[in-house]
Amino acid sequence: MISVQVKSVFFRFFGMMAELRPSGFPEYSPAEQLVFDQIVGIIQAQYQQFGYTHIHTPAVEKNDVLLAKNGEETGKQIFGLYGMAQGAEDLKEYGLHFDLTVPFARYTLDWEHQLTFPFKRYQIQPVWRGERAQKGRFREFFQCDIDAIWKGEKEYFYYDAEIIAVLGKTLTEVLAAVNIQDSVCFHINNKKIIRAFLQEIAGDKAQDLGNLIDKYAKIGQEKFLASLQEDFGFDTEKQQKILKFIQLSSNKIEDLDQLLFFSQNEDFLAGIAELRSVLNLIQDFQKSLGLVFHWVFDMQIIRGLDYYTGTIFEAVFENEPQLGSICGGGRYQNLTGYIDPKRNEYCGVGGSIGISRILSRVFSVQETRKQTVADYLILQFEGEMADSLVLGARFFAEGKCFEVYPYAEKLGKQFAYADKKGIPFVVIYGEGEREKGIYKLKNMQSGEEQEVPLH
Amino acid sequence: MISVQVKSVFFRFFGMMAELRPSGFPEYSPAEQLVFDQIVGIIQAQYQQFGYTHIHTPAVEKNDVLLAKNGEETGKQIFGLYGMAQGAEDLKEYGLHFDLTVPFARYTLDWEHQLTFPFKRYQIQPVWRGERAQKGRFREFFQCDIDAIWKGEKEYFYYDAEIIAVLGKTLTEVLAAVNIQDSVCFHINNKKIIRAFLQEIAGDKAQDLGNLIDKYAKIGQEKFLASLQEDFGFDTEKQQKILKFIQLSSNKIEDLDQLLFFSQNEDFLAGIAELRSVLNLIQDFQKSLGLVFHWVFDMQIIRGLDYYTGTIFEAVFENEPQLGSICGGGRYQNLTGYIDPKRNEYCGVGGSIGISRILSRVFSVQETRKQTVADYLILQFEGEMADSLVLGARFFAEGKCFEVYPYAEKLGKQFAYADKKGIPFVVIYGEGEREKGIYKLKNMQSGEEQEVPLH
Known part of the structure; x- marks a missing residue:
């Protein structure tokens, strides 16, 4: 019997020209959908077990909310709406959400008097990007967000660790359920360390250096060093210092001490202390709850320079890191101020699982699957x-x-x-x-x- | 302590002017969302227990698919999309789906070689209507669809009964779970009976008469008779015949015999025979599985004249029918031919639960609710x-x-x-x-x- 997988490839190829579905909007066969639902079910159950509550926001937000932050850049990604009907002129002020963070911020402001803080929420919905469809870049995909937020800047490092613990536990459960023989590794860093280091070493060019480090894994050491010399004019000593810094990565908390050789800047040291606290708490979580995911601290983790303010992290498959990050997140000091500058008191920490990369791995190894739940x-x-x-x-x-x-x-x-x-x-x-x-x-x-x- | 319900009303009123959420797009507080999820969970579990499998389609379809049937009428309801970005010109050919039937038809054509027929699917997603927002009319709302489809016109009355049995069981479970002391009543009819009767009595004006009957419950007997006289020119005898016909309703199958006095038309008689078969099967289902929902056959059930071809049904709360139908559906002979006239071989039967009316009833009686699943x-x-x-x-x-x-x-x-x-x-x-x-x-x-x- 021809396997479902082979059939799928065959008919997808053959049916390609005739496909009625719009380009860039993936959907699944009934058998694939069962796997998708199984994974979403695990994610929900795990998020819930740690007391995170579900919220769901409409697909549509006002454009001035969507564009409140980085309007020009974000605008390029947005699906705008118009009413084919007459008499719905306000529609042109609306667009589809491109992530779940902006809707969560808007939700927090609209419902703040009914929410209890710290507020722990999860949200699993599709998001839309109105860009040209490309291989591997979809116009609709699911995000599985989890966040804890509170009013005012409080330390609450407990939540940095809890979010990572929940995500680690969740991904471990997912891999077990779909028979992927692999484990997940979280690469953890702190934005204060990174920001202080970049500032000290590159001044005005801090952001550019951050972008270059972000590309290090892709371009390799040789091109990286060449760019440090040509684009930044750094001498060999500085080049080596940067290289050594970004190669710092370990799963032992005491190795954080090696960072102390790189700077004595106050923010830098505060970042190390925060990272140490969070890693200690993650160890507590792992020990108490018997969680088996892996982690390293890793100076190559940079993530959006302008949003996160403390802990940052990304998770990859340990045996297939080249698939890219399947999960990421961090701590932020200002969730809602972009939407309304007078209301900038909400801080928090959160993360998100990208389910499509996990599914692509599952579908590349699973051969035949049930088309129904009926036994x-x-x-x-x-x-x-x-x-x-x-x-x-x-x-x-x-x-x-x-x-x-x-x-x-x-x-x-x-x-x-x-x-x-x-x-x-x-x-x-x-x-x-x-x-x-x-x-x-x-x-x-x-x-x-x-x-x-x-x- | 002020109840959540009262708070909700209070803050909704107070927060109205400042609300950042777009108009016509409802969302729920965490406590309300828990109830919503509980209901959706029951619907899913029930649909699945009877072997219906989940499919999920993108929010977006091509406009020519969305507009394939009743383009002019449908177009008034559609949210069109445009890309704010350059280089995504194809976006203007796309719109948001306004129901789940059109996407299901498109899905069937795109995936037909991987589906096993009879194909039993359910689909629970929001749909969007790009109309002016009004009280009680939303621009985004959830539909919970269930359908069985197959190739070629086969009787398969089993599925007419199964769909109604599953929906009846599901609604009964939902009411019990949310503590609503009421039961559900299905009003069942057959399109062949209606169509033959209208044709025989009103000829060219069959559709107009159907529309008038559809309004009977709203306008009342007096206005109904006046319209029969003034707009249709029917004499008293014809008026009384129509009135008696639409007042036929009973929960006894043998009372179907009373229909035989109204016409001897072949289609009319075929419709009665079909309705009898389906009601008998529904009784079998109820007896075997101990299902307690109610039903009547009811000649006032008309539903979209151009789509359904056999069984049609609507369900209401028995003690609060004025809330309107919470569920409806029927049998159709042509699911996919509108999209591609060469591929008109898919027939089926299906129904849909409208969750927002059920929720409005729940929220009008429940006072305080948990904001989290944590115990x-x-x-x-x-x-x-x-x-x-x-x-x-x-x-x-x-x-x-x-x-x-x-x-x-x-x-x-x-x-x-x-x-x-x-x-x-x-x-x-x-x-x-x-x-x-x-x-x-x-x-x-x-x-x-x-x-x-x-x-």
């Missing part, structure tokens, strides 16, 4: 619909998922239906079985038949 | 973070949802947090408890404290 197909015999239902009632009462074949079609066709859908058991209750007071349960994989007494 | 809050004492986590591990291992307060704040503040969020139990593990080798479990509702030994 039983009750065959249909001429004139015995009511009997089938009485039998179905047994499975129903036990909370099992079942299907009844809708028509007394040839048995071969009914078996083929169960086979194609990957339904594991077929229930046979024809005239012979009724006379014997039994029904037969056929295991579709092994072919074994079992007689089950009716009473 | 336990572990208090935080100075310097004992690791201890709190070790304690958390116990709840964690049992799969319970818990929160740890992030900071050793005053105990009053920590209790207030649990109280506001509606967390039922607080876990106290301070110095005194540690010395005694216990922790205390405080019931936040009764105030009772229980000592639990650590070992």
Whole structure:
């Protein structure tokens, strides 16, 4: 039998020209959707177990909210809306959200009198980017965000650790559920360390140097050093200092001491202290709850220079880091001030799992999959619909998922239906079985038949 | 303590002018969202138990797909998209889906080689209408669709009954879960009966008469008869015949015989036979599975004249029918032909639950609600973070949802947090408890404290 995976590739290729779906908007076959739902179910359950509560925001926000921060840059990504109808002129002020952070900030302001702080929320929704569709860059994709926010700048390093612990636990559970033999590694850093180091070494060019370090893994050491010389005019000593700095990475907290050789700047030292506190708490979490994900502190983790203010992190598959980050986040001092400068009191820490990279890994290794959640197909015999239902009632009462074949079609066709859908058991209750007071349960994989007494 | 409900109304009123959310796009407080999720969870579980599989389609479809049927009429409802970015010119050919049937039809064509027919799918997503926002008319709302489709026109009345049985079971479960003391009544009809009757009695004006009957409940008998006379020129005898016909409604299958006095038209009789088969099967379902929802056949059920071809149905709350239909659907002979006239072989039967009307009923009676799924809050004492986590591990291992307060704040503040969020139990593990080798479990509702030994 041709595997679902191969079929999928075949028909996707063949069907490509005729596809009616808009470009850049992925969707899944029923079998793939089951895996997607399984993963989302795990993410939800894990987020909830740690007391994070679900919020859901509309797909649409006002453009002045969406564009409040980095308007020009962000505007390039936004899907604007217009009403084909007359009389809906306000629509042109609306657009689809491009992330879940801006809607979360807007939600916080709209509902602040009903929220209890610290407020722990998760949000799993698609986001949209109105850009040209490219390979691997989608116009619609799901984000699974988790954040804890509070009023005023408080330390609450507990949450930095909790967010990473929850995400680590969640990703570990996901990998186990979909049979990926790999583990997740969090690369953790602190923005204060990075910002102070960049500032001290590059002054006005701090941001440019940050961007270059961000590209280090992609361009490699040689090009990196060349750029430090040519674009920044750094001498060999400075080049080596930067190189050594960004190569600092370890899973031992005491190795943080090596950072002390690079700067004595106050913010730099404060960043190290914060990072130490957070890593210690993560260890507490791991020990207490038996969490097995890995972490290193890593000076190459930079992330959006203008948003995060403390802890920053990214997670990758340990055996397949080249797939890129599957999770990231950090701590921020100002969630809502961009939308309304008078209301800049909300700070927090959060992260997000990008489910499509995980799915692409799953679909590259899994071969055949069930197309339905049903575990039983009750065959249909001429004139015995009511009997089938009485039998179905047994499975129903036990909370099992079942299907009844809708028509007394040839048995071969009914078996083929169960086979194609990957339904594991077929229930046979024809005239012979009724006379014997039994029904037969056929295991579709092994072919074994079992007689089950009716009473 | 002011109830959440009253707060909600208060702050909604007060916050109205300042609201940042776009008009016509509802969203929920965390407490309301929990109820929403509970209901969606029940709907999913029920749909799945009967073997319906989940599909999810993008928010966006091509305009020529969206407008394939009733383009002019539909176009008035659609949110069109444009890219604020340059270089994404194809975006203007795209719009947001306004229902889940058109995307389902498109999905069927795009994936037909991977689907197994009969194909049983459910789909729970928001839909968007680009119209002027009005009271009770939203621009974004959720639909919970369920359909079984197959190739070619087959009878498969099993599915007409199964869809109604699943929807009836689902709504019954939903009402029980949210403590609404009411039941659901399905009003069932057959399009062949209606179409033949209207045609025979009104000829060219069949559609107009159908529209008038659709309004009967709203306008009342007097206006209805006046319109029959003035707009259709029907004599008293014809008026009385129509009136008697649309007043036919019963929960006894044998009462279908009364229809035989109204016409001997072949299609009319075929419709009665179909309706009889379906009602018999629904009774089989109810008996076998112990389903308690109610139904009547009802000649006032008309539904979209141009789409449904056999069974049609609508469900209302039995004690609050004026809230309008909370569920509806029917059988159709042509799912996909509108999109591609050469591919008109898919027929089926389906229905949809409108969750916002159910929620409006729930929120009008429920007063206070939990803001989180967490059942336990572990208090935080100075310097004992690791201890709190070790304690958390116990709840964690049992799969319970818990929160740890992030900071050793005053105990009053920590209790207030649990109280506001509606967390039922607080876990106290301070110095005194540690010395005694216990922790205390405080019931936040009764105030009772229980000592639990650590070992």
